Amino acid sequence: MEQAKDKQVLLEVQHLNVQFHLKNGKKAKVVDDVSFVIHKGETVALVGESGSGKSITSLSIMRLLPMPPGEITKGDILLNGKNLLHYKNKEMSRIRGNEVSMIFQEPMTSLDPVFTIGNQIMEAIRRHQKVSKKQAREMSLQLLKEVGIANAEKIITEYPHQLSGGMRQRVMIAIAMSNNPQLLIADEPTTALDVTVQAQILKLMMKMKKEQHSAILFITHDMSVVAETADRVMVMYAGQIVEEAPVREIFLQPKHPYTAALLKTMPSLETEMTRLPSIPGTVPPAYALPNGCRFAPRCPFVMKHCRQVTPETRHIQHNHSVRCHLFTEEGVLAHDGERSFT
Numbered sequence: 001m002e003q004a005k006d007k008q009v010l011l012e013v014q015h016l017n018v019q020f021h022l023k024n025g026k027k028a029k030v031v032d033d034v035s036f037v038i039h040k041g042e043t044v045a046l047v048g049e050s051g052s053g054k055s056i057t058s059l060s061i062m063r064l065l066p067m068p069p070g071e072i073t074k075g076d077i078l079l080n081g082k083n084l085l086h087y088k089n090k091e092m093s094r095i096r097g098n099e100v101s102m103i104f105q106e107p108m109t110s111l112d113p114v115f116t117i118g119n120q121i122m123e124a125i126r127r128h129q130k131v132s133k134k135q136a137r138e139m140s141l142q143l144l145k146e147v148g149i150a151n152a153e154k155i156i157t158e159y160p161h162q163l164s165g166g167m168r169q170r171v172m173i174a175i176a177m178s179n180n181p182q183l184l185i186a187d188e189p190t191t192a193l194d195v196t197v198q199a200q201i202l203k204l205m206m207k208m209k210k211e212q213h214s215a216i217l218f219i220t221h222d223m224s225v226v227a228e229t230a231d232r233v234m235v236m237y238a239g240q241i242v243e244e245a246p247v248r249e250i251f252l253q254p255k256h257p258y259t260a261a262l263l264k265t266m267p268s269l270e271t272e273m274t275r276l277p278s279i280p281g282t283v284p285p286a287y288a289l290p291n292g293c294r295f296a297p298r299c300p301f302v303m304k305h306c307r308q309v310t311p312e313t314r315h316i317q318h319n320h321s322v323r324c325h326l327f328t329e330e331g332v333l334a335h336d337g338e339r340s341f342t
């Protein structure tokens with residue numbers, strides 16, 4: 001894992017609030033006061049189970065959130081100091097695919113079934129760069145080679161359905177990286193792939209990131225992917241960031257009980273397990289959040305206080321913050337000091 005060499009801020013999300021208008025006329029707050037930064041060249045993982053608000057956060061950054069039913073009610077999203085929420089749609093399409101790119105879990109939803117792979121990569125290049133068709137073709141072939149596709153001359157003439165899932169994801173990476181974006185948002189990019197292909201794709205993404213000096217925001221529910229890729233980790237639960245720290249600290253000294261529970265769902269070489277443990281219960285829906293701490297109904301450390309008072313984010317150490325009543329500003333257990341979940 002590579003630490004961010006350059007500490008310059010690339011992306012700054014400030015107090016982002018997103019709500020959805022439900023069919024019954026009610027509103028559901030799916031992202032609640034989310035703030036974070038990504039530095040140039042850094043890989044940051046945003047982790048949490050489905051329904052935690054990770055994908056809505058990333059779609060908001062890309063300005064791809066369906067509005068309605070979604071609505072950004074508050075907050076700012078600054079890329080290189082410029083607020084993406086102030087751009088007109090046309091300006092945003094210039095930024096999308098150029099300064100910020102995104103890859104999704106299922107490439108079939110992003111690739112157009114009626115155009116060849118070559119056409120789609122060339123189109124992505126020519127949308128943002130003034131090059132001839134011949135040059136774009138050469139660049140496409142080169143990109144396909146860089147993402148590990150040996151028979152690029154043949155693949156360029158094929159259609160998405162003719163490729164395997166792993167090959168399609170490689171093509172998506174080629175498209176996403178075609179204009180040398182400063183930020184790549186990868187939303188569960190390997191979830192639909194088998195384990196061997198997953199490892200290859202992760203390796204490829206990290207190689208491309210290094211070569212192009214891009215930053216990556218990795219959206220995932222899989223702590224193994226986090227361990228392989230991230231410099232820093234943000235854990236999201238029920239629309240809020242509940243813990244943030246460098247990757248090593250998250251794995252060695254998780255503070256929030258939810259982070260600790262997520263880590264226990266990781267496969268381990270030491271323990272023989274026929275079935276991986278899962279966290280009992282489910283993420284509460286955004287239209288029916290519990291009072292106090294949102295994790296309280298599932299937390300093995302819940303106290304009476306937790307069900308009444310919402311915990312604030314506490315900076316317990318330099319670059320480690322947690323939203324849990326168990327911790328004081330000094331990072332020690334505020335209650336029941338003997339208990340430990342690590």
Ligand code: SF4
Binds near residue numbers: 324
């Ligand atoms: Fe558990 Fe209470 Fe901490 Fe919430 S605030 S995670 S319920 S200990």
